[in-house]
Amino acid sequence: MENVHWIRQSKEAPPERSSMAAFGSVAVVPFQHKKLSSVNYSCRYFYANGWKKKKKLRFQRKRWIVSSTCPPEETSPISVSFTSAPVPHLSHFLTDLDTFPHPFLLQDATSYRPLNLNFISEQDGVINKVVWNKQEPQNLVVYPRAGPRERIVFDPKSVKAAIVTCGGLCPGLNTVIRELTECLRYQYGVVDIFGVLQGYRGFYSKEWIRLDPERVDAIHKLGGTILGSSRGGFDLNKIVDAIVQRGIHQVYVIGGDGTIRGAAQLSEECRRRKLRVTVASIPKTIDNDIPIIDKSFGFDTAVQEASKAIDAAHTEVSCFPNGIGIVKLMGRNSGFIALYASLSSREVDCCLIPEVPFVIHGRGGLMEYVAKCLSERGKMVLVVAEGAGQEYVGNDPSVEQLDASGNKKLGDIGHFLYEEIESTWKKQGMEVSMKYIDPTYMIRAVASNASDNIYCTLLAHSAVHGAFAGYTGFTVGPIHGRHAYIPMTEIVTAQKQVDLRDRMWSRLVNSTGQPDFSPRNIPKGFQGPCNIYSSPQSSQESIL
Ligand SMILES: Nc1ncnc2c1ncn2[C@@H]1O[C@H](COP(=O)(O)OP(=O)(O)O)[C@@H](O)[C@H]1O
Ligand SMILES: O=P(O)(O)OC[C@H]1O[C@](O)(COP(=O)(O)O)[C@@H](O)[C@@H]1O
Numbered sequence: 001m002e003n004v005h006w007i008r009q010s011k012e013a014p015p016e017r018s019s020m021a022a023f024g025s026v027a028v029v030p031f032q033h034k035k036l037s038s039v040n041y042s043c044r045y046f047y048a049n050g051w052k053k054k055k056k057l058r059f060q061r062k063r064w065i066v067s068s069t070c071p072p073e074e075t076s077p078i079s080v081s082f083t084s085a086p087v088p089h090l091s092h093f094l095t096d097l098d099t100f101p102h103p104f105l106l107q108d109a110t111s112y113r114p115l116n117l118n119f120i121s122e123q124d125g126v127i128n129k130v131v132w133n134k135q136e137p138q139n140l141v142v143y144p145r146a147g148p149r150e151r152i153v154f155d156p157k158s159v160k161a162a163i164v165t166c167g168g169l170c171p172g173l174n175t176v177i178r179e180l181t182e183c184l185r186y187q188y189g190v191v192d193i194f195g196v197l198q199g200y201r202g203f204y205s206k207e208w209i210r211l212d213p214e215r216v217d218a219i220h221k222l223g224g225t226i227l228g229s230s231r232g233g234f235d236l237n238k239i240v241d242a243i244v245q246r247g248i249h250q251v252y253v254i255g256g257d258g259t260i261r262g263a264a265q266l267s268e269e270c271r272r273r274k275l276r277v278t279v280a281s282i283p284k285t286i287d288n289d290i291p292i293i294d295k296s297f298g299f300d301t302a303v304q305e306a307s308k309a310i311d312a313a314h315t316e317v318s319c320f321p322n323g324i325g326i327v328k329l330m331g332r333n334s335g336f337i338a339l340y341a342s343l344s345s346r347e348v349d350c351c352l353i354p355e356v357p358f359v360i361h362g363r364g365g366l367m368e369y370v371a372k373c374l375s376e377r378g379k380m381v382l383v384v385a386e387g388a389g390q391e392y393v394g395n396d397p398s399v400e401q402l403d404a405s406g407n408k409k410l411g412d413i414g415h416f417l418y419e420e421i422e423s424t425w426k427k428q429g430m431e432v433s434m435k436y437i438d439p440t441y442m443i444r445a446v447a448s449n450a451s452d453n454i455y456c457t458l459l460a461h462s463a464v465h466g467a468f469a470g471y472t473g474f475t476v477g478p479i480h481g482r483h484a485y486i487p488m489t490e491i492v493t494a495q496k497q498v499d500l501r502d503r504m505w506s507r508l509v510n511s512t513g514q515p516d517f518s519p520r521n522i523p524k525g526f527q528g529p530c531n532i533y534s535s536p537q538s539s540q541e542s543i544l
């Protein structure tokens with residue numbers, strides 16, 4: 001049974017470049033053929049007829065091969081089904097949708113042209129999963145692959161586009177604005193490109209500005225957004241009215257989860273009014289909490305900047321007796337920045353994130369670990385995400401405080417830990433050198449680094465291609481490295497958080513050496529935030 005191969009049999013040969021979504025539910029059955037063992041193929045779809053080794057595969061004509069060898073004991077069929085992601089499209093509600101050739105195809109096109117004119121077909125897809133267990137049935141989702149289409153639904157010369165940035169700052173905002181403008185002008189020939197100032201409220205309360213390649217030429221070198229941003233101010237009807245009044249066809253919204261919730265409503269309202277308007281979003285947030293996509297732009301840069309703060313903390317604590325450095329980083333509900341910056345620096349002894357509750361005092365708690373670090377190394381670097389340990393510092397839940405966008409205002413866990421650690425050791429007459437670093441806005445108010453710049457370029461270009469293809473209510477982003485169009489409604493249903501079962505979190509714990517401070521791991525009698533002196537069992541515990 002050594003040369004077992006998995007063959008996906010299909011009665012009808014699928015047409016050239018057919019989308020996997022079109023195949024429906026399939027059974028995968030094992031097939032044995034010794035000659036195949038010499039053929040080097042992997043987990044891709046191959047069209048047997050198209051293979052060079054025709055002789056060897058003669059018997060397999062008009063069949064699809066799924067993967068190479070599989071363990072001999074697995075012989076039962078696996079059920080694999082494909083569902084197409086329901087990305088809204090103008091053709092769903094506009095019956096008279098004309099199409100036009102892509103400007104790349106026009107002989108007189110002066111715009112940028114890809115050398116090989118590699119257009120993306122509507123049948124091309126990106127699957128949501130690349131790692132699977134061969135014994136488990138698979139329900140795969142296929143998203144339309146991002147990229148230029150041969151036929152587009154707007155005459156580029158008549159298109160008016162608007163760009164807006166909303167929510168908190170993020171490295172790369174200006175690069176996205178620049179590349180939207182450049183792609184619209186140079187790849188499609190769009191002349192009327194407008195920048196909406198100060199976020200959503202700017203649609204109806206501010207003058208818009210004109211954007212062109214000259215104006216945006218050097219902005220990718222700047223932090224922030226040349227358009228300005230804001231929280232709050234989302235007024236659906238006023239915004240759509242402004243879009244109609246100014247004759248806008250394409251709206252590009254750059255923002256995070258809140259912004260995309262608003263953009264989904266804009267797209268829906270345009271559909272309801274039967275407007276020939278597409279709404280595209282480019283997902284932004286340093287928190288990296290957007291689901292489905294691999295990561296959000298600006299995250300890499302933020303991690304890089306956060307690592308500098310950690311380095312500074314480490315230098316400080318290394319030079320003073322019993323140095324304890326606390327670095328507070330952004331991350332409202334997700335601890336990705338804290339996790340990745342800690343992992344990259346390798347000098348962090350403890351990383352606290354919103355996803356992991358922690359006990360401070362008592363056996364197995366944070367203070368016990370601080371004592372251990374000081375006695376073993378004479379120093380400690382602690383990184384805390386702003387959303388961690390909110391049960392200790394959260395405001396009165398009966399009067400929940402929200403910002404203008406409806407986001408919960410957080411208590412200051414950084415200062416709380418600073419004071420708690422300092423006072424615990426002071427009580428014992430022990431000298432500790434406390435250092436507190438809060439680089440909050442410094443990690444996001446910078447220009448994007450090189451890799452984020454490239455990433456922003458791809459996101460912006462993909463968004464423009466998607467809008468010209470007629471998609472609306474979509475977000476763009478890479479899924480396992482390939483850019484795809486994703487319905488906004490899917491993006492806003494969940495927030496991505498650090499998966500504690502994932503090996504990345506294990507790597508962090510291995511790197512810091514921190515124990516599990518979560519309440520379930522603490523012996524009874526030592527739980528809760530304020531039980532510092534309850535049931536002391538040794539002199540060591542009594543100070544914790
Ligand atoms: N549920 C929502 N529906 C409509 N608009 C929203 C919603 N949540 C937030 N917004 C708007 O989106 C913009 C940015 O939201 P915010 O949460 O501040 O930042 P981010 O988009 O980065 O998450 C704000 O103008 C806000 O009013
Ligand atoms: O002080 P501000 O501007 O409200 O921003 C603080 C928040 O912005 C963020 O950087 C990103 O949040 P958004 O993605 O919602 O913009 C959070 O990490 C942080 O809590």
Ligand SMILES: [Mg+2]
Pocket residue numbers: 167256257258285
């Ligand atoms: Mg947000």
